[in-house]
Amino acid sequence: xxxxxxxxxxxxxxxxxxxxxxxxxxxxxxxxxxxxxxxxxxxxxxxxxxxxxxxxxxxxxxxxxxxxxxxxxxxxxxxxxxxxxxxxxxxxxxxxxxxxxxxxxxxxxxxxxxxxxxxxxxxxxxxxxxxxxxxxxxxxxxxxxxxxxxxxxxxxxxxxxxxxxxxxxxxxxxxxxxxxxxxxxxxxxxxxxxxxxxxxxxxxxxxxxxxxxxxxxxxxxxxxxxxxxxxxxxxxxxxxxxxxxxxxxxxxxxxxxxxxxxxxxxxxxxxxxxxxxxxxxxxxxxxxxxxxxxxxxxxxxxxxxxxxxxxxxxxxxxxxxxxxxxxxxxxxxxxxxxxxxxxxxxxxxxxxxxxxxxxxxxxxxxxxxxxxxxxxxxxxxxxxxxxxxxx
Ligand SMILES: *[C@@H]1O[C@H](CO)[C@@H](O)[C@H](O)[C@H]1NC(C)=O
Ligand SMILES: *[C@@H]1O[C@H](CO)[C@@H](O)[C@H](O)[C@H]1NC(C)=O
Ligand SMILES: *[C@@H]1O[C@H](CO)[C@@H](O)[C@H](O)[C@H]1NC(C)=O
Ligand SMILES: *[C@@H]1O[C@H](CO)[C@@H](O)[C@H](O)[C@H]1NC(C)=O
Ligand SMILES: *[C@@H]1O[C@H](CO)[C@@H](O)[C@H](O)[C@H]1NC(C)=O
Ligand SMILES: *[C@@H]1O[C@H](CO)[C@@H](O)[C@H](O)[C@H]1NC(C)=O
Ligand SMILES: *[C@@H]1O[C@H](CO)[C@@H](O)[C@H](O)[C@H]1NC(C)=O
Ligand SMILES: *[C@@H]1O[C@H](CO)[C@@H](O)[C@H](O)[C@H]1NC(C)=O
Numbered sequence: 001x002x003x004x005x006x007x008x009x010x011x012x013x014x015x016x017x018x019x020x021x022x023x024x025x026x027x028x029x030x031x032x033x034x035x036x037x038x039x040x041x042x043x044x045x046x047x048x049x050x051x052x053x054x055x056x057x058x059x060x061x062x063x064x065x066x067x068x069x070x071x072x073x074x075x076x077x078x079x080x081x082x083x084x085x086x087x088x089x090x091x092x093x094x095x096x097x098x099x100x101x102x103x104x105x106x107x108x109x110x111x112x113x114x115x116x117x118x119x120x121x122x123x124x125x126x127x128x129x130x131x132x133x134x135x136x137x138x139x140x141x142x143x144x145x146x147x148x149x150x151x152x153x154x155x156x157x158x159x160x161x162x163x164x165x166x167x168x169x170x171x172x173x174x175x176x177x178x179x180x181x182x183x184x185x186x187x188x189x190x191x192x193x194x195x196x197x198x199x200x201x202x203x204x205x206x207x208x209x210x211x212x213x214x215x216x217x218x219x220x221x222x223x224x225x226x227x228x229x230x231x232x233x234x235x236x237x238x239x240x241x242x243x244x245x246x247x248x249x250x251x252x253x254x255x256x257x258x259x260x261x262x263x264x265x266x267x268x269x270x271x272x273x274x275x276x277x278x279x280x281x282x283x284x285x286x287x288x289x290x291x292x293x294x295x296x297x298x299x300x301x302x303x304x305x306x307x308x309x310x311x312x313x314x315x316x317x318x319x320x321x322x323x324x325x326x327x328x329x330x331x332x333x334x335x336x337x338x339x340x341x342x343x344x345x346x347x348x349x350x351x352x353x354x355x356x357x358x359x360x361x362x363x364x365x366x367x368x369x370x371x372x373x374x375x376x377x378x379x380x381x382x383x384x385x386x387x388x389x390x391x
Contacts, residue, residue, distance in 0.1 A: 031055060033183030034220065035100065039176045040068035040086035049082060052214045056083055056178070059098070066090045069175075071117025075146055084115045084148065089175035090166055095131070097165035098179060104160045107186045109219065111152045112164060113178040118145040126172020131165035135362045138197060139169075150222070152198035153360065154189050182220050188247050189284075189357070191327070196282060196357035200272065202226040204351050205233050205257040216251035218244075223254050223353065231259035231268065234350065236290040242319040243288050250321055250353060255288050258352040266341035268349045272356055273334050279358040280329035283337065286353040289318040293347055300342035301349035305330055313342050316350060329359055 036056045038047075043060035060068065066088040076085055090096040102108060110132070116125045125142035130151055138151050155162070166174035189196055203212055206225030214220035227233065236243075239252035261268045274281065289299070302312030303324065311324055335356070339349035 035181040037179045038083040040088035069119040083178040087175040091173045095167045097163040100162045102157050107156045107184045109182040111180040114149045116142045128174035129167035154196040194359045199356040201355045203254045205259040216253045218249050246321040255352045260348045268339040270337040277333045282357045284325040284355040287316045288321045289316045299347040300345035301339050304338040
């Protein structure tokens, strides 16, 4: 009998222990539940990021594979976050993984960041696979040396560890710039056991060009400013903490700015075109009134998705954050959200922030089928009890 000699699987593990989740309190802001790794950074040079104060740690002492490199000096700049200035590259092995010891049952936001930065002086931005445990999470395609690609997933731990892996697909050497894990409250971003891959997370009506993250956001979600010429900007002059008072703990700075339709229009339209019509999306919309509308003044509106009734009628109260999402996914070549003013409402709809995620089913996570659509509706006044409306 011929016994074929099996090659040792080309898999290398980088072990990062969970105790990296140091209970670090920086500037009075709690970073427990955070693991922040500046990949490829020299050992013993941990630092607090100048903008966010996030404490980044080197992966050096935990690593037995890969090589640490610096990006090309001409791409370094003051505006570039420090965690992008070094990378860990994996010229050897098909699959290289970082392993995190995590708590089973907990929900984590896992973010990986990539900037090629011509670290190998070859001027060839690679493309490779990104895996979570045994399953493909996404593919990473860098367009050029300065392109920054961020991949984010919200995942419930089914075991007490997680592997984040880079897989060589023959299109260049895989590398990584930074890895960030954030412990979330399990009561938010609930789905039927699937994981959520971030599509977009928008700070609607922002008048600055700044993204908002920690320390404004306790969970270090990254919010991109977004507005449109067909919208009227409305905002509160100050950022009230009341605007965070729902389980999603939205950053007051994000909720402070909002939009309504431009004069004359009764509806607010928002469109997103997925790159893949088969992807299943969850939409999270965050609302709070930021204008004092006076006695009897209120906004009532209904939300339509691709022209079909989705939720409502609903109204938002002054400084009371409300999050609306469906537990059923939507898909298509285009997702169109319309917020339509109720006939008896004096004021048009408002929108403060929106998030879109697509569902990633991992092989080991069976999906329960449910036979109806649900909207979970949190309000400030009654936020400990979650009202589930079924229709
Ligand atoms: C790579 O890591 C080693 C050990 O931490 C360090 O001495 C060296 O400076 C690093 N090289 C680069 C290019 O960052
Ligand atoms: C690099 O690629 C990104 C993404 O496609 C693009 O926005 C950017 O303009 C490109 N930069 C250069 C210098 O070509
Ligand atoms: C995970 O938990 C199991 C059972 O409690 C234990 O045997 C194993 O060592 C743990 N693994 C890690 C990576 O902590
Ligand atoms: C945002 O960026 C644009 C283009 O760079 C610039 O014209 C505008 O002044 C910036 N706005 C603010 C508020 O910084
Ligand atoms: C998670 O959210 C729930 C509901 O808002 C809250 O009761 C609970 O205290 C939160 N847990 C933590 C650890 O913050
Ligand atoms: C809004 O439209 C109404 C009627 O079309 C007009 O009378 C009013 O002046 C407009 N207001 C603003 C602020 O443009
Ligand atoms: C408008 O909103 C308020 C508060 O949610 C509600 O009591 C009222 O019934 C709504 N009106 C309509 C016409 O939906
Ligand atoms: C609002 O008014 C329009 C036109 O009169 C009518 O077609 C529509 O059904 C009304 N909507 C509601 C929710 O009553």
